[in-house]
Amino acid sequence: MKNNKTGLVFFPAFDWAISPTHPEREERLLYTRDQIFEEGVLDLPEIEEYAPRLATIHDIARVHFCVPRVQSQVTEAHLIAAGSATLLADAIVHGELKNGFALVRPPGHHAMRVVHGNRGFCNINNEAILVEYLRRHHGIKRIAIVDSDVHHGDGTQDIFYHDPDVLFISFHQDGRTIYPGTGFPNELGGPGAYARTINIPLPPGLGDETFHYVVDNLILPILEEFKPEFIINSAGQDNHFTDPLGSMRFTARGYAEFTRKLNPHLAVLEGGYAIETALPYVNLAILLALAGHDYSYVREPEWPGTILENPERVARVQRVVEQLRNVWENRDRVDLDKIFGTGTFFQRRKHIYYDTDYIEEEQLERVRRCPNCPGYITIDSRADHGYGHSNRVFCVSIPFTACGACQTEAYDAYEQARGLAQYQFVYLQDKSTDTFLAFDRDKGQEWVSEGPKVGE
Incomplete structure (x- = not known):
C-alpha cells in the first residue's frame, strides 16, 4: 500500500x-x-x-x-x-x-x-x-x-x-x-x-x-x-x-x-x-x-x-x-534526414563557457545513428583554462539500452583514442553494464569503476 x-x-x-x-x-x-x-x-x-x-x-x-x-x-x-x-x-x-x-x-x-x-x-x-x-x-x-x-x-x-x-x-x-x-x-x-x-x-x-x-x-x-x-x-x-x-x-x-x-x-x-x-x-x-x-x-x-x-x-x-x-x-512524421543529414554519425560543434571558472571549452560531439538503439556518443573536448594551461580529453558514452554492435564500436573508439598522444585523458562510460573507465596518459594508468560499490 x-x-x-x-x-x-x-x-x-x-x-x-x-x-x-x-x-x-x-x-x-x-x-x-x-x-x-x-x-x-x-x-x-x-x-x-x-x-x-x-x-x-x-x-x-x-x-x-x-x-x-x-x-x-x-x-x-x-x-x-x-x-x-x-x-x-x-x-x-x-x-x-x-x-x-x-x-x-x-x-x-x-x-x-x-x-x-x-x-x-x-x-x-x-x-x-x-x-x-x-x-x-x-x-x-x-x-x-x-x-x-x-x-x-x-x-x-x-x-x-x-x-x-x-x-x-x-x-x-x-x-x-x-x-x-x-x-x-x-x-x-x-x-x-x-x-x-x-x-x-x-x-x-x-x-x-x-x-x-x-x-x-x-x-x-x-x-x-x-x-x-x-x-x-x-x-x-x-x-x-x-x-x-x-x-x-x-x-x-x-x-x-x-x-x-x-x-x-x-x-x-x-x-x-x-x-x-x-x-x-x-x-x-x-x-x-x-x-x-x-x-x-x-x-x-x-x-x-x-x-x-x-x-x-x-x-x-x-x-x-x-x-x-x-x-x-x-x-x-518528420523527415529526420532533411534535418540531420544521412550520415552514419550526426555531429555538432559546441562552444561552452564556464562563467564561474572562466574556462573556454570546444567540443566535437558525434552520435552513432543506429537503427537498433539510441547510439553511442563520442566527445572530443579541449578546455582552455587561461595562462597557457589547457587539456584535451576524449569521451565515449554508451547508452543504457545499447545494442551489441554499438557497444563493440564504442569500446574500439575508446581503445583507439588511448593510442593517440593528443588526449591527456580518455574516458568510457558504459551505462548498459554500469562500467566506467578512465585512462590517464601521464601516469599510464587506467581506472576502472564497476557498479555501486565503488566510492562507498
Whole structure:
C-alpha cells in the first residue's frame, strides 16, 4: 500500500559557497529554514523529514566525465545534494512516500556531460544523476524532467539531447536576455530523440497568467501523451518577481499552483537568489502543494497583487506554444534526414563557457545513428583554462539500452583514442553494464569503476 506522505530533505550546505559574497553562498537557505520551522510544517503528519545521504563516486561517473576525475570536481556538499535526491527517489519507488522535495544545494542543472569546472554555479547535475540512478537501481525507463528555473537548463539538455526515453521541458527567460544564452524552440533533440527536448523561452516581465498558459496548453498535454513513469521538477525559483538575477514576475502562489498541476514525484531545488523576499515563501508553498495542503495563505511581504502583462509579449509566447504543439503532434512524421543529414554519425560543434571558472571549452560531439538503439556518443573536448594551461580529453558514452554492435564500436573508439598522444585523458562510460573507465596518459594508468560499490 502506498504511503501518502511527502518526503523532505533539507540540506542548506552551510559549509559550501562559491565565495562569501556570491549569490550561491551559505545564507541562501537560512530564511527558508526559519520559515519552515515557524510555520510548523514539519509537524504536519503528511510531511516526513529525511536525513541526507551521500551519492557515491560511481553515481557521478555514471553521468559525467569529470576532468581529471570525479574527486577533482566535487565536494562532500555536492555528493550530499545528489545523494539526497536519490534517497527520496528510493522511498518514493518503494511506496514509503507519494512524492518529495530535495531542498538542497549546491544546484546542478548547468552541469553538462563533460565537466572541466563550475559553470552557472553547478559542478554536477543532480537531476541527471537521479535519472541514471532510477534506471540502474529501479529499472525505470521513461522519465520526464520539467525545469522551472529562470535560466535554461542547458546542462540537463546536453546530457539527454540524444536520449529518446527522457523528455526534457524547460521554460525560462529568453536566452537573448539572460545566461546561458540558450534554450530556443529550435533546440529539439538529436536525430534519435527528436522532440524529446522542448524549450519555451519567455520574454522578461511576464507573470503567473502566462506561466500557467504555457503549463496548461503545452506542458501538461505533452506529459499526458508521453506518459512518464517518473516526473522530476528542476525547481528553480528565480522566476520570482523579487529575484535579483532574473526579470520575470512569478509569485509563490503561482509556483505552488504549478506544482499542484504538474504533480511531480520529486522536486529538486535549483536556482533562486532572493533569499529573504522569495525563497522562504516559494519553498513553503511548493512543500504545501506537494503535501496536498492549502497554500492560498502564503503571500510574500512585497506581493504586488495583479500583475499587468505586456499583450505583445503574451502573444509572442502563445505563438511559440502553438509552434511547439505542432512540432510535438507531428514528431513522428518528420523527415529526420532533411534535418540531420544521412550520415552514419550526426555531429555538432559546441562552444561552452564556464562563467564561474572562466574556462573556454570546444567540443566535437558525434552520435552513432543506429537503427537498433539510441547510439553511442563520442566527445572530443579541449578546455582552455587561461595562462597557457589547457587539456584535451576524449569521451565515449554508451547508452543504457545499447545494442551489441554499438557497444563493440564504442569500446574500439575508446581503445583507439588511448593510442593517440593528443588526449591527456580518455574516458568510457558504459551505462548498459554500469562500467566506467578512465585512462590517464601521464601516469599510464587506467581506472576502472564497476557498479555501486565503488566510492562507498
